[in-house]
Amino acid sequence: MWNGTLVRSRFFDAISLLLPAAERFLIETLEEWLSRAGDSVDSRLGAEVERFLREERAHQSVHLRYNDSLIAADPAAQEPALRASRATDDIRRLDLATRMALAAAFEILTSLLSRELLERPYLLGSGESVEARIWRWHAREELAHCHVVVQAVRALGVSRGQRLMAYALATGFLIFDVLRLWRALCRCDIRAGARRARMWADGLTFVLRGVPSLLRMSAGWTRQLVR
Incomplete structure (x- = not known):
């Protein structure tokens, strides 16, 4: 328990389990776009994409180690981790434009x-x-480079309709998988002896106190949709 309560810790642990697969998807998709685009890519954008790829590889490496430590401390987390590692298998077979829109x-x-x-x-x-420091480092880098994929998608000429479809799909994908993995990790804790009533109480408190954040994130997401 590194984030105040088991429930809060497990929420971020669940996201971490998903990140290596998501980062692999981002890296493969941007590398393919960069290779196909070749010399047509603006030099400044090309340099930013290369920086983005380096940072995503670093994120992937750190979260793989994070997840290994999580599994070493609780071997029951191995099964949710395996599920998470396959999370992007289906979308990796989509066409490049759709994958780029999903990446954005x-x-x-x-x-x-x-x-x-x-x-x-x-x-x-x-x-x-260690976990809290990892998350703050990761968050700062995400804010610094989140515009790169959006610019690449515009350079590729992905249609607005395709972008909107990808936004909806990505939202549903992340909500479903994070909640599924969060639940699985909390059940591992209950089987290991954590009190179910305490977990439910902490979970309800976390969700209720997180409502303002959800509303702000929803507003930000809506602004992206209408651009």
């Missing part, structure tokens, strides 16, 4: 969450655990 949608969602993490102490607390 994932980056926008991640940037909205990152802003909340850095500006709202309740979500992450003020602790200096």
Whole structure:
């Protein structure tokens, strides 16, 4: 328990389990676009994409180690981790334009969450655990580079309709998988001896106190949709 309560800790642990697969998807998709676009890519955008790829590889490496530590501390988390590793298998087979639109949608969602993490102490607390430091570092880098994929999508000429469809799909994908993994990790804790009533109470408190963040994120998401 590194974030005040087991429930709060497990929420971020669930996201971490998803991130290596999501980052692999982002890296593969942007590398393919960059390779296909070749010399037609603006030099400034090309340099920003290369920086984005380096940072995403670093994020992936750090979260793989984070997840290994999580599983080492609780072997029951291995099964949810395996599920998470396959989370992007289906969408990796889509056409490039759709994958690019999804990549932009994932980056926008991640940037909205990152802003909340850095500006709202309740979500992450003020602790200096290894996990908390990882999340703050990751959030700062996401905010600094979230525009890169959006610019690449515009350069590719993805239609507004395709972008809107991708935004809706990415939102549903992330909500479903984060909640599914969060629930699985909390059930592991209950089987290990955590009190069910305490977990439910902490979960309800976390959700209720997180409502303002959800509303702000929803407003930010809506602004992206109407651009």
